[in-house]
Amino acid sequence: MPAMPAAYFVSDLHITSPDDARSVLFCRFLRRLRGVSGLSHLFLMGDIFDLWLADHEHFVAKYRLIIEEIEKLRDLGVEIHYFEGNHDLHLRRFWSDRLRLKVHEEPMYFDFNGSILRLEHGDQMDPEDRGYRFLRWLLRTPPMRYFICHMPPSLVVRLGERASKSSRSYTSQTKTISAQKALEKIRLHAQKTHAQRAFDVLVAGHVHVRDDFVSSDHGSPYRAINLGTWMDTPCYLKIDESGVCIFELDDTHFNNEYSQEN
Ligand SMILES: [Mn+2]
Structure with missing residues (x-):
């Protein structure tokens, strides 16, 4: 019997180098995914790398191992x-044009096994973060896009x-708003968009708050899920016929769910 489709999601790994712990863990995660029966979709929800711009050779060479694992899954x-x-942008030139992944710059709706996902x-x-919204717009204007792609x-x-x-x-500077405030914002956002x-x-x-x-x-x-960040606790989300579930990863092994599957 063919296995039911399964979708996996990860976000905000903020990988800084090929040998940081999150990079090693991500490679192992991708390798193990190859053995998951029914795996049909993998969603990389952004800020996978601490910096990735366009198709610059610097990043392609630096993250060769991760790219190879992703190609194998593809x-x-x-x-x-x-x-x-906001740390990985202008991705189309490499991740779509060369690697043939589906790149998204905006939120999207996706029908998975009859469930409607907003991703x-x-x-x-x-909406109050006007400064960032301006920056986001600016970085995607044609002149800035040209500059970033050709610098x-x-x-x-x-x-x-x-x-x-x-x-x-990170710990001293990145969390500019409190976890409580972040929770309020993401839940309000879910409520508004759902309406x-x-x-x-x-x-x-x-927001780095799970x-x-x-x-x-x-x-x-x-249900509104935020995946937090691998800088706190590496985790992934799985959606399959058994439901919607978040699982944690650690440096040495995959958890029970994962080892049962393989
Ligand atoms: Mn981000």
Whole structure:
């Protein structure tokens, strides 16, 4: 009997180098996915890398091992989607044109096994964050897009090094809003978007606060999941015939769910 389709989701890994722990863990995760029967979709929900711009050779060479693992999954027939985050942008030139993944710059709705999913990185969830919204728009204007895609390799390397350094001071600087405030914002966002266009499950990342919220207050019930960040606790989301479930990963082994499957 053919296995029921299964979709896996990861977000906000913020990988800074090929040998950081999250990179090693991600490679192992991707390798293990190859053995999952029924695996049909993999969704990379953004900020997979601490910095990835366009198709610059710097990143392609640096993350060769990860790219190879993703290509192997693709060649097995897994449909792979990559949502741009605020640390990985202008992805089409490499991830779509060369690797043939499906790249998304905006939120999307997706029918998976009859469940309607709303999928997004999450960087557009906060309407009060005008500064970021402007930056997001600016970085995607044609002149900026052209500049980012064609800037000299030396500048790309410098930007890459700066990003890695700033992410090392993550705990002291990155969380600019409290976890409680983030929860309020993402749940409000789920409620608003659900009222505009209903979904069964919303999957996002970006705020670095993991959340799994079920609402039945307004109209049809829905579930809003935020995957947090691998900088706190590496995890993935699985949706298959047995349901919607978040699983944690650690450096040494996959959890029970994962080892049962393989
Ligand atoms: Mn982000």
